[in-house]
Amino acid sequence: MELDTTPALLVDRDVLDHNIARLAQSAQSRSLSLRPHAKTHKCLEIARHQLDAGACGLTVATVSEAEVFAEAGFEDLFVAYPLWVDAARGARLRTLADRCRLTVGIDSPSGARQLVEHAGTAIGVLVEIDSGHHRTGVRPEQAGTVASAAHDAGLEVRGVFTFPGHSYAPDGPHRAARDEADALTAAADSLRTAGIEPAVISGGSSPTALVDLPTPATELRPGVYVFGDAQQLELGVVTEADIALTVLATVVSARDETVVLDAGSKVLGADRATWATGYGRILGEPAARITALSEHHATVQWPNPTTRPDLGARVQVIPNHACNAVNLANELVAVSGNVVVERWEVAARGCNT
Amino acid sequence: MELDTTPALLVDRDVLDHNIARLAQSAQSRSLSLRPHAKTHKCLEIARHQLDAGACGLTVATVSEAEVFAEAGFEDLFVAYPLWVDAARGARLRTLADRCRLTVGIDSPSGARQLVEHAGTAIGVLVEIDSGHHRTGVRPEQAGTVASAAHDAGLEVRGVFTFPGHSYAPDGPHRAARDEADALTAAADSLRTAGIEPAVISGGSSPTALVDLPTPATELRPGVYVFGDAQQLELGVVTEADIALTVLATVVSARDETVVLDAGSKVLGADRATWATGYGRILGEPAARITALSEHHATVQWPNPTTRPDLGARVQVIPNHACNAVNLANELVAVSGNVVVERWEVAARGCNT
Numbered sequence: 101m102e103l104d105t106t107p108a109l110l111v112d113r114d115v116l117d118h119n120i121a122r123l124a125q126s127a128q129s130r131s132l133s134l135r136p137h138a139k140t141h142k143c144l145e146i147a148r149h150q151l152d153a154g155a156c157g158l159t160v161a162t163v164s165e166a167e168v169f170a171e172a173g174f175e176d177l178f179v180a181y182p183l184w185v186d187a188a189r190g191a192r193l194r195t196l197a198d199r200c201r202l203t204v205g206i207d208s209p210s211g212a213r214q215l216v217e218h219a220g221t222a223i224g225v226l227v228e229i230d231s232g233h234h235r236t237g238v239r240p241e242q243a244g245t246v247a248s249a250a251h252d253a254g255l256e257v258r259g260v261f262t263f264p265g266h267s268y269a270p271d272g273p274h275r276a277a278r279d280e281a282d283a284l285t286a287a288a289d290s291l292r293t294a295g296i297e298p299a300v301i302s303g304g305s306s307p308t309a310l311v312d313l314p315t316p317a318t319e320l321r322p323g324v325y326v327f328g329d330a331q332q333l334e335l336g337v338v339t340e341a342d343i344a345l346t347v348l349a350t351v352v353s354a355r356d357e358t359v360v361l362d363a364g365s366k367v368l369g370a371d372r373a374t375w376a377t378g379y380g381r382i383l384g385e386p387a388a389r390i391t392a393l394s395e396h397h398a399t400v401q402w403p404n405p406t407t408r409p410d411l412g413a414r415v416q417v418i419p420n421h422a423c424n425a426v427n428l429a430n431e432l433v434a435v436s437g438n439v440v441v442e443r444w445e446v447a448a449r450g451c452n453t
Numbered sequence: 454m455e456l457d458t459t460p461a462l463l464v465d466r467d468v469l470d471h472n473i474a475r476l477a478q479s480a481q482s483r484s485l486s487l488r489p490h491a492k493t494h495k496c497l498e499i500a501r502h503q504l505d506a507g508a509c510g511l512t513v514a515t516v517s518e519a520e521v522f523a524e525a526g527f528e529d530l531f532v533a534y535p536l537w538v539d540a541a542r543g544a545r546l547r548t549l550a551d552r553c554r555l556t557v558g559i560d561s562p563s564g565a566r567q568l569v570e571h572a573g574t575a576i577g578v579l580v581e582i583d584s585g586h587h588r589t590g591v592r593p594e595q596a597g598t599v600a601s602a603a604h605d606a607g608l609e610v611r612g613v614f615t616f617p618g619h620s621y622a623p624d625g626p627h628r629a630a631r632d633e634a635d636a637l638t639a640a641a642d643s644l645r646t647a648g649i650e651p652a653v654i655s656g657g658s659s660p661t662a663l664v665d666l667p668t669p670a671t672e673l674r675p676g677v678y679v680f681g682d683a684q685q686l687e688l689g690v691v692t693e694a695d696i697a698l699t700v701l702a703t704v705v706s707a708r709d710e711t712v713v714l715d716a717g718s719k720v721l722g723a724d725r726a727t728w729a730t731g732y733g734r735i736l737g738e739p740a741a742r743i744t745a746l747s748e749h750h751a752t753v754q755w756p757n758p759t760t761r762p763d764l765g766a767r768v769q770v771i772p773n774h775a776c777n778a779v780n781l782a783n784e785l786v787a788v789s790g791n792v793v794v795e796r797w798e799v800a801a802r803g804c805n806t
Contacts, residue, residue, distance in 0.1 A: 104541040105806045139748060161749050181749060183767050184705045184715070188457040207706050211572070215577050235711050235750055238705040265747065332540055352537045353560050361588050366780050367805050370723040391726040394618065395492060395776055396514050396534060396805070397588055405763070411563055412537050423748055431805055450783055452720050452749070453458045 102440060106350040106414060109429045112442070113346035113436050116146070124153040126310055135178060135302070136161050137323030140423045143432060144172045144446035146326060157201070159321045163192050164451035170199045171175040172447070180229050180261060180301075180321060182207040182236050183215065187453075190218025197222040203258055203300075207237050221254040226261040226300060227291070231283035232276060233265035236239030240252060240286035251296060259300030260287040261321070267307035270375050273337060273368050277311035280304075285316045307337045310453030329379060329422040330381040331373060345432075346383050346416035347425065349398065350408045361398040363417055368393065369424030376420055383416035390417070455793060459703040459767060460716040462782045464797070466789050467778055468697035469499070476678050477506040486532060488512050488655070489675030493776045495801035496785060497525045499679060510554070512674045516545050517804035520627035523552045526649060526799070531655075533754060535560040535581050535589050535673060537562025542806075543551030550575040555652075556611055560590050562602030574607040577654060579614040580644070584636035586618035593639035597647030604649060613640040614615035614674070623728050626690060633657075638669045656675065660690045682775040683725060683734040698785075699736050699769035700778065702751065704762050710718060712762060714771055715752040721746065722777030729773055736769035743770070 126184045127134040137159040147158055147169060158290040160166045166177045170192045174340030177196075185193065193215075194200050206212045212225065218296040227246045232239035238246055247257045258315075260285055267276035281305045304320035325358045327345035328338040349363035368380050370393060379398065385407060392399040398417060402408045409415055419425035426432070427449055434442040480487040486591065489490055489503045490512040500522065501513055510529030513519045513712075519530045530577035532547075535558045538546065549555050559565045563577065580599045591599055620629035633656045644651045657673035659685045678685075680698035681691040702716035721733050723746060731743040738760060745752040746786040751770065755761045761766055772778035779785070780802055786796040 105539075107805055152593075176469065181715075184703050186765070209765060211705075214765065234711075235745065235747060235752055238708075282805075296500050333605075346462075350537050352564075353535050355591075358587075363805075365722070365777055368719070368778060370774070371718065372723075372725075392588065394588060397779075399588055409560060411566065412539070421723070424718055424723060425750075428803065428805075450719075450781065452460055452716075452781075 103348060106348050107367045109349045109432050110348050111432045113434045113441055114343045119326050119342060119344055120149055120153050122148035122241050123309060127320055127437045128154060129323045132317060133319040135319055135321050137321050138169060140201045140323035141426060142328055142446045142449050143444050155375050157338045161191055162451055162453060165448045166196055166453045168448040168451055176201045177325050179204040181205050182211055184211060185215045189219050193219035193223060206246060206250055209246055212250035212255060213253050214323050216253040216255060223260040224256045225250050225260050229260055229262045229283055229287045231262040231265060235265060237262060240283045241290050243287035245288035247291050247296050248291040248294045252418060257296050259298035261302035263338045264305050264308055267305045268376045273277055273307040277308040277313050281313055281315040288316055306332060307335055324422050326432055327422040330420045333381060336374060345422050346418055347419050348414055351413045354411055357391055357403060358399055359402050361400060362396060364396040366395045368417060368419045369421055369428060371424055380420050381418040382420055389450050456701060459701050461701045462785050463699050464785045464787045465697045466787045466794055467803055472503055472695060472697055473506050474678050476662060478675055481507060485670060486672040487795045488672055488674050488748050490674050491522060493676035494679055495707055495779060496797050498797045499799050511736055514572060515804055515806060516542055517806045518801045521801040521804055529554045531555040531639055534558050535564055538563060538568045540573045544570035546576060546776045559599060559603055562564050562599055565603035565719050567604050569608060569613060570604040577611040579612050579655060579688045582613055582615045582636055582640045584615040585632040587617060590615060591637045594643050596640035597643035599649045600644050600649050610649050612651035614655035617658050617661055620658045626660040626664055630661040630666050634668040637638060641669055644671055652782045666781055677775050680775040683771045683773045686734060687729060691774050697772050698775050699771055702767045702770050704764055710756060712755050713751060715749060716751050717747045719748045719750040720781055721770060721772045722776055722781060723775055724774035733773050734771040736771055742768055
């Protein structure tokens with residue numbers, strides 16, 4: 101690889117293309133709209149690629165992410181977050197709504213009223229429901245109450261959404277997909293009982309996106325599927341051949357079975373689920389384990405002496421959580437084989453507000 | 454607080470001043486040089502403040518951090534990392550060495566030879582030793598071997614350094630401080646046996662920096678002490694009154710005893726040591742626990758109903774690990790009382806190479 105320096109975030113463009121095409125085809129075959137979550141890549145080029153493959157629009161997590169993508173010409177954005185809208189954020193939302201078709205999340209009547217007070221009624225809403233992750237969102241049977249309050253406040257209620265985040269567990273993907281289908285069914289019924297027909301019933305996470313169960317969903321919002329990461333790998337959702345994102349790192353220290361790489365938590369992110377086997381994985385070396393992570397050090401136990409790299413050698417690390425690794429970088433280096441083919445800005449890096 | 458939006462990184466300037474002055478005085482009273490680690494704040498204004506309080510120079514973790522501080526006029530920089538120097542990094546080190554007094558870490562004879570081959574001999578080195586953290590560094594009794602190789606390659610060996618990172622454990626600070634003193638003693642002896650007098654014997658971490666034990670150290674390199682964080686708090690190294698860095702966050706969702714804040718792992722960092730009680734702490738509410746963290750959500754169990762905040766209320770979160778939280782932000786908002794007094798750029802954000 102003709103890269104000057106490490107650490108660097110590499111994107112295998114061929115694997116990326118494959119991942120984008122595969123999910124686009126799967127969604128199409130199930131008559132589901134695909135609205136990929138752009139928080140994973142924060143990158144205009146990859147988002148354009150997703151739309152070219154048939155995505156109906158983008159999902160984002162924050163108003164500032166929406167601003168970056170709207171500025172770049174993306175026309176249909178959903179902020180999948182129960183925003184609390186004050187005067188400053190309301191003014192930004194009004195500007196955004198002039199530029200694109202904008203939908204945001206709500207999960208309380210007071211949140212809906214705040215939105216109207218500060219941002220007006222030109223923004224559509226989806227009611228967030230809790231399908232088992234127990235983070236934000238109301239219980240499915242309460243969706244109609246929130247929807248009615250939003251409707252009464254003058255908002256266009258476009259439907260419901262959920263994030264089945266409990267899919268991130270060893271037995272998670274199938275269980276969460278079933279929970280999601282049940283919750284979306286109950287939430288849609290709750291809206292109908294309140295006299296509101298949900299045009300959008302939105303679900304999906306990368307671990308559940310390819311689970312083919314009967315569902316009332318009309319739309320999927322996976323993010324990580326474009327890259328894959330060590331979490332998806334250890335959940336059994338992808339294989340190493342599906343991993344598009346790696347960190348190129350250099351061995352800076354070595355002793356016995358241990359090698360230390362120059363990529364730590366400021367590059368890989370510090371994510372480590374309780375069920376993870378380490379702080380990331382080594383591409384092509386399934387027996388190696390990243391047992392400790394400092395800001396600029398990954399400590400790797402590398403049992404195989406015949407493959408263990410020497411000082412100065414370069415290895416590719418698969419981050420545990422692609423979204424947080426990308427948000428730490430200013431650019432993604434797109435490669436094909438061993439050739440650098442493009443460099444993409446992480447345009448929405450750090451857009452947290 | 455007249456801040457438009459959340460999340461935002463706040464620095465209490467009065468507490469910061471106190472923390473900087475306290476350690477400066479403590480080091481001076483023990484005749485130790487203080488070379489604060491700038492990786493924590495990555496901020497020119499705070500670094501200047503540290504030098505004004507008597508610091509002898511700065512520690513940094515990467516060549517790109519050194520470039521930012523050298524460009525801003527800082528004249529004495531130590532890269533506390535066993536760099537593996539290739540042609541590209543060597544060229545950058547030569548440029549840096551023209552600008553400032555530069556010292557870098559080494560922990561192998563081959564690393565020393567690489568440094569000379571690509572960066573010449575105008576850069577001083579400290580030999581890194583392992584004092585019990587088992588990350589990088591050679592065993593103390595091997596320091597002389599590495600130092601001799603560096604000396605034979607033409608480098609000026611200025612001494613030895615260690616990072617007692619095993620201080621980050623519930624019983625860690627005192628134990629690690631003792632280990633550090635023992636290891637530095639053995640390493641200095643090893644250099645002297647090889648005919649090299651160590652001018653610099655450098656140690657220190659924030660948990661051990663105030664531990665007053667007999668030590669051969671001439672220099673301390675703590676970083677986090679300027680801000681404090683939830684790790685230092687839970688280790689008992691600081692009290693809440695010493696916390697200078699918090700994330701201002703808004704309650705966006707609430708149910709029963711749970712409130713959800715708009716600051717997640719993309720703001721706080723995902724750090725969570727095995728002994729930590731959560732993903733950060735809530736300032737002024739010691740019974741609250743951040744039990745789950747997503748990229749833009751902190752899920753807080755808040756047992757006290759009389760203090761539990763309403764939707765839209767703002768609270769201050771103490772990140773687990775200040776260094777990673779700061780590296781996720783573009784600016785620090787300096788406050789005094791409830792008044793914003795300055796805004797400081799995180800000038801070395803993302804400087805990982």
